[in-house]
Amino acid sequence: MKVESHKVARLHAILWGIFSLGGMIAAFLLPVLIYLTAIAYPFNLWPFNGTRDIGFLITGHRLGALFIFVTIAGSLYHGIFRFQSALTEVGLLRYRRALEAVGYFIIFVGIIVLGYYLATWYLNGTIS
Amino acid sequence: MGDNKRYPELKRRLSPGWWTASRHYAMYMIREWTSLFVALYSLVFIYGLSLWAMGSRADFLNFLKNPAIIGFSLVALVFTMYHAVTWFYLLGAISPIKIGRSKTKPWQALVLNLVLLVIVSYLAIWLLILR
Numbered sequence: 001m002k003v004e005s006h007k008v009a010r011l012h013a014i015l016w017g018i019f020s021l022g023g024m025i026a027a028f029l030l031p032v033l034i035y036l037t038a039i040a041y042p043f044n045l046w047p048f049n050g051t052r053d054i055g056f057l058i059t060g061h062r063l064g065a066l067f068i069f070v071t072i073a074g075s076l077y078h079g080i081f082r083f084q085s086a087l088t089e090v091g092l093l094r095y096r097r098a099l100e101a102v103g104y105f106i107i108f109v110g111i112i113v114l115g116y117y118l119a120t121w122y123l124n125g126t127i128s
Numbered sequence: 129m130g131d132n133k134r135y136p137e138l139k140r141r142l143s144p145g146w147w148t149a150s151r152h153y154a155m156y157m158i159r160e161w162t163s164l165f166v167a168l169y170s171l172v173f174i175y176g177l178s179l180w181a182m183g184s185r186a187d188f189l190n191f192l193k194n195p196a197i198i199g200f201s202l203v204a205l206v207f208t209m210y211h212a213v214t215w216f217y218l219l220g221a222i223s224p225i226k227i228g229r230s231k232t233k234p235w236q237a238l239v240l241n242l243v244l245l246v247i248v249s250y251l252a253i254w255l256l257i258l259r
Contacts, residue, residue: 023211023215024215026166026208026211026212026215027211027212027215027216027241027245028212028244028245028248029248029252030166030169030208031205031208031209031212031245031249032248032249032252032253033173034169034201034204034205034208035205035249036253036257037173037192037201038192038197038198038201038202038204038205039202039205041189041192041193042192042193042198047253047257047258048257052257053189054189054192055180055185055188055189056257057256057257058177060256060257061256063255063256064256067252067256072170072173072174073170075166075167075169075170076167076170076171076174078163078166078167079163079164079165079166079167079168079170080167082160082163082166083160083161083163083164083167085160086157086160086161086163089142089147089157089160090144090145090147090157091142091143091144106167106171110170110171110174113174113178114174114177117177117178117180117181120181121181
């Protein structure tokens, strides 16, 4: 029983650690990604100015693909984890297990799909 | 097992609207709810990539130029910046740095991290687009 609770505590520590890392990623990297995709590219502003398109960010080189993976995966984990936690504080505490299951499912599927696309593009040479 | 009986789990008994009782609680809850936009933007971006993967690069680019997606992304940007500001402030409140006899204040961590955010953003653009 004691060993089991230690394992659960360790798992919780790891999950909260990833959550904190995701918070840092969302705070430091997500704003610039949204600026590039929602302002700079559609309105032809710096740094695009009609030369490159936003696709270059993803497939221009490996560092760009890594940036996309880290930023989107970290932000997705942080956002879902925090939102489902907030839902338990507004009267849905009794559904905590179900919320966690749905939350982790979305995180898992999202990260797998994102990784699959980027890995496929890397392997077939789309990412140079 | 015996430990569990001696120290029973404390069940929180909060009404769904407890956070409306004070401005401080309301700000806390708004901060937590803004994380929904952080998650939604990530999912929307993955959906955009799926258009590229199953269609063409032009599908992804047209998707990003859709006015509804631009509008949503701008709202997401506002909430992401709100997340960043409150996160930086929290960092300073949770782990202040001791300098001599005094400790750093949360607003100092906020200013320092906002400067770092600008530097990191410029570096990302320079490394990934301009170089």
